[in-house]
Amino acid sequence: MMEQMGQTQSPEPRGTNHPQGRQRTVHSCNFRYAGRLSNENARALSALHEKFALNVTTALELNLGASLQLKLVSLEQMAIADYVGGLDSSKYLLPCTLNVMESSVLLEMDIGLVYPIIDLLLGGEGTSLARERELTEIDEEIVQTVSTLIVSHLERCWQSLDLSLTAGRCIKPAMIQQVFMLNEKLVLLAFEINIANTTGLFRIILPTSFVGFLLRHLKVAHSKKASTMRLVRSPSFRERILDCNVVVAADITQIRVKVRDLISMAPGGILRMNAPVRIPGRITVENVDIFEALPVRNGARKAAQLSSRLQELVVSKE
Numbered sequence: 001m002m003e004q005m006g007q008t009q010s011p012e013p014r015g016t017n018h019p020q021g022r023q024r025t026v027h028s029c030n031f032r033y034a035g036r037l038s039n040e041n042a043r044a045l046s047a048l049h050e051k052f053a054l055n056v057t058t059a060l061e062l063n064l065g066a067s068l069q070l071k072l073v074s075l076e077q078m079a080i081a082d083y084v085g086g087l088d089s090s091k092y093l094l095p096c097t098l099n100v101m102e103s104s105v106l107l108e109m110d111i112g113l114v115y116p117i118i119d120l121l122l123g124g125e126g127t128s129l130a131r132e133r134e135l136t137e138i139d140e141e142i143v144q145t146v147s148t149l150i151v152s153h154l155e156r157c158w159q160s161l162d163l164s165l166t167a168g169r170c171i172k173p174a175m176i177q178q179v180f181m182l183n184e185k186l187v188l189l190a191f192e193i194n195i196a197n198t199t200g201l202f203r204i205i206l207p208t209s210f211v212g213f214l215l216r217h218l219k220v221a222h223s224k225k226a227s228t229m230r231l232v233r234s235p236s237f238r239e240r241i242l243d244c245n246v247v248v249a250a251d252i253t254q255i256r257v258k259v260r261d262l263i264s265m266a267p268g269g270i271l272r273m274n275a276p277v278r279i280p281g282r283i284t285v286e287n288v289d290i291f292e293a294l295p296v297r298n299g300a301r302k303a304a305q306l307s308s309r310l311q312e313l314v315v316s317k318e
Helices: 039-064 080-084 111-121 138-155 173-178 208-231 237-241 259-265
Strands: 068-079 091-097 104-110 166-167 186-193 198-207 250-251 280-283 288-298 301-309
Touching: 039 068, 039 111, 039 138, 039 173, 039 186, 039 208, 068 080, 068 111, 080 111, 091 138, 091 173, 104 111, 111 186, 111 198, 111 250, 138 166, 186 301, 198 208, 250 259, 280 301
Parallel strands: none
Antiparallel strands: 068 186, 091 104, 091 166, 104 198, 186 198, 250 280, 280 288, 288 301
């Protein structure tokens, strides 16, 4: 036997069984990124809550009697420890209980926005305080009407889930860990509010477990809507044009009548047309001659008996 030079092949380890010509691609895994929202899911959440922002803007303007702007500015995901660590005491925090998954939602608003809202509700012009202070129980009771309005619109935004959202009492930042699980990841939807020359942030904080639940139901609702739209077939152009109305007339054409006979016409008189009864008339559609026809009777109604087609229809391209 002869050995071929230059074709030395190192033995492969046992257990390797690769397809001919293919190489394995190995990627490193970072478990810190596990459970992150995909771009598609982030876009779906953003689109859903942009509609929420528009509805809340209209409702607040009617309720407060002042113009304002509310728009979604960011969507981010973080651990609860990171969220609590970056939170200061100058926040209005309102936990809301969900009737599904034993979860809660947190509404957060800059305290600088709360005082113009209270002033507007009391009939003022939305003046903000020169120096911020803690909210009193009376302040919380006044702003509760706006909180209830926002919560109701959030329920409508998630109406595909058929859930209820119950607002609680305002809490301190140290109590947030009683609202969410210690190992929970959070999704933060940040909205910018501009009201009475005061600008600040309003945020909706959602547990990631609930976000997954929400996204699954959104996909199911979207697929049902798409399948329903596919089942309803739109009528063709031919089917639609069959319901159109056109002017049809049965006429005797090319008849000559003396002017004196026309002048002497009166109710009850008879106009002689000098046309033999056996000569057919015409059926015209929108002043276009289509068929020859004879006048007949169909029961107690007049009718026209079609005899022969006069011409093929030619559709003008002008």
